Amino acid sequence: MTVTSVKTVLHVVGARPNFMKIAPVMRALEPVSGLRQLLVNTGQHYDDSMAGGFFRELELPRPDEDLGVGSGSHAVQTAKVMVAFEEICLRHHPDLVVVVGDVNSTMAASLVAAKMVIALAHVEAGLRSFDRTMPEEINRVVTDRLSDLLLTPSRDANENLRREGASDDRIHLVGNVMIDTLLRHLSLADFGRIRSHVPVVDGSYAVLTLHRPSNVDQPETLRGILEAVRVVASQMPVVFPVHPRTRNRLREFELDRELAGVLLTDPMGYIDFLSLTSHARLILTDSGGLQEESTALGIPCLTLRENTERPVTVTDGTNRVVGTRTADIVNGFTQALTSHAPKRTPELWDGHAADRIGRVITDFLWR
Numbered sequence: 001m002t003v004t005s006v007k008t009v010l011h012v013v014g015a016r017p018n019f020m021k022i023a024p025v026m027r028a029l030e031p032v033s034g035l036r037q038l039l040v041n042t043g044q045h046y047d048d049s050m051a052g053g054f055f056r057e058l059e060l061p062r063p064d065e066d067l068g069v070g071s072g073s074h075a076v077q078t079a080k081v082m083v084a085f086e087e088i089c090l091r092h093h094p095d096l097v098v099v100v101g102d103v104n105s106t107m108a109a110s111l112v113a114a115k116m117v118i119a120l121a122h123v124e125a126g127l128r129s130f131d132r133t134m135p136e137e138i139n140r141v142v143t144d145r146l147s148d149l150l151l152t153p154s155r156d157a158n159e160n161l162r163r164e165g166a167s168d169d170r171i172h173l174v175g176n177v178m179i180d181t182l183l184r185h186l187s188l189a190d191f192g193r194i195r196s197h198v199p200v201v202d203g204s205y206a207v208l209t210l211h212r213p214s215n216v217d218q219p220e221t222l223r224g225i226l227e228a229v230r231v232v233a234s235q236m237p238v239v240f241p242v243h244p245r246t247r248n249r250l251r252e253f254e255l256d257r258e259l260a261g262v263l264l265t266d267p268m269g270y271i272d273f274l275s276l277t278s279h280a281r282l283i284l285t286d287s288g289g290l291q292e293e294s295t296a297l298g299i300p301c302l303t304l305r306e307n308t309e310r311p312v313t314v315t316d317g318t319n320r321v322v323g324t325r326t327a328d329i330v331n332g333f334t335q336a337l338t339s340h341a342p343k344r345t346p347e348l349w350d351g352h353a354a355d356r357i358g359r360v361i362t363d364f365l366w367r
Ligand code: UD1
Pocket: 015, 016, 017, 044, 045, 046, 047, 050, 051, 071, 072, 102, 103, 104, 105, 135, 136, 211, 213, 243, 244, 245, 248, 288
């Protein structure tokens, strides 16, 4: 391709699940001549275990701009990102802003870009849980509504977008960038790394993650989940890397003692955690990304939520959405142990989603 002018792309990240999505996209765009890529870190997550460590492991460049917004209510966090990101856009005059996923930083940066009439690309567009009590659903709907390029991970996402009136020329089915990062690092996911954290045997333990406000902010819901976890832990070791929000709630509700017999750890880095999940017998989670990763790894997953925005992990993968009631989780656990998980991989979850994104972005910028 003959490139006629230099273009600037601002990539925005802020929270843990963003880092593994942006890394392959930046790498794919690196060889494009005439393209200046800048990385903006909003600082929504700030602990080394939630942010800094991921930059190093995923070989992300040092952010060109650090907004340092930190924690706060949804309004405060969103507003702080908007105020700071507007200045960044004024300073750098980007031709395109790229946002990923569905966290508050994603939506905040999207609003700024749209109001400044800067083109916007959303990686992981079109996912819907159809549950507006979930903060991420609001972030997804708003971001998609404003995006010029809707880069989707699966066909159901295309359908959701079409149903909401998005025109076909904005929608690009590219596959799942999270899986690009997983496949790139899988050979490093050595079980030996896990043995240094927790005393478990390869293939015979469960991994638990919990962080959604709807699960951990209500003591009754959290207690019900932990009761089920105790049943699981009576049959196999359960390893539980604890998110900071959950750690605070467990203390506040004095539920830490309900976890006797569960192997608690601090949040892990990307490769340690991939080592943990890829050698597990079973995963229990309320995370979005982990539903996808368990499907790619062929490990059974119980999703402790009432719905999922990633239905392809159920239809084509290893995921079961079991809800948060004790009996339902225990039932799901029994079924997951007795039935065989299918080994299909969803379409285009092949490690090359970012290459496809790179082509869409390049065509868009120099169309
Ligand atoms: C955010 C995202 C969620 C994503 C999750 C992954 C939104 C609305 N939510 O939720 O979609 O799945 O990240 O982790 O954007 N905290 C720390 N250190 C940190 C970060 C957070 O101690 O580095 C604590 C603080 O007490 C903070 C709380 O965790 O108040 C929640 O952090 P926040 O960024 O508001 O949301 P998450 O629950 O992490």
